[in-house]
Amino acid sequence: MMRHVCRLQRGGVLRFNGTAHIGRGSKIVVASDGEMILGDNFAISASSTIVSYKKIVFGKDIQFSWDCLVMDSDTHNIYNEEGQISNPPSAIKFGNKVWICNGCMILKGTEIPSNCVIGAHSVVSGHKFESNSIIAGSPAKIVKKIKGWSL
Numbered sequence: 450m451m452r453h454v455c456r457l458q459r460g461g462v463l464r465f466n467g468t469a470h471i472g473r474g475s476k477i478v479v480a481s482d483g484e485m486i487l488g489d490n491f492a493i494s495a496s497s498t499i500v501s502y503k504k505i506v507f508g509k510d511i512q513f514s515w516d517c518l519v520m521d522s523d524t525h526n527i528y529n530e531e532g533q534i535s536n537p538p539s540a541i542k543f544g545n546k547v548w549i550c551n552g553c554m555i556l557k558g559t560e561i562p563s564n565c566v567i568g569a570h571s572v573v574s575g576h577k578f579e580s581n582s583i584i585a586g587s588p589a590k591i592v593k594k595i596k597g598w599s600l
Contacts, residue, residue: 455471456477458479458481461479461484462479462485463485464486466488467487469491471493472497473496476497476499477498480502482503483502485499485501488508489509489510494551495515497514498518499519499520500522501521502524503521507543507547510547511545512549514548516551518555520554520555521539523557541558541560542560544565546563546564547563548565548567548598549567553572556574556575561573562577562578565578565580565581566582566584571586571587571589572589574588576588581594581597
């Protein structure tokens with residue numbers, strides 16, 4: 450049986466700034482040093498996963514399709530020759546009115562501005578984009594400028 454899973458570790462912060470819909474089989478995980486902020490009218494469809502070890506901020510009117518993954522960390526440290534972590538977590542930020550189509554991966558360090566659509570099965574990693582855009586591909590890039598989209 451598929452269920453919702455929400456795991457909030459001691460010290461982690463999960464804040465709802467309005468209404469949210471969490472679809473069947475979806476998972477939200479906030480680690481002990483993590484923070485996740487969900488803006489008003491947040492909706493995530495079935496079987497998606499969002500994991501915060503640092504910070505993930507969603508604006509309002511966010512729409513996720515199914516089978517998406519959002520992670521601000523690699524979850525395992527890699528050490529360089531000097532013994533320093535070479536892959537630290539990096540915050541993710543979503544503006545307002547962003548539609549993430551099915552099968553997308555949004556990875557650490559990414560900033561998606563307002564009024565964007567992320568095309569199906571795109572891999573978005575560590576980039577800043579322009580608002581009013583369709584962002585697609587692997588690696589993702591702006592493929593088209595748009596005026597808007599409807600919820």
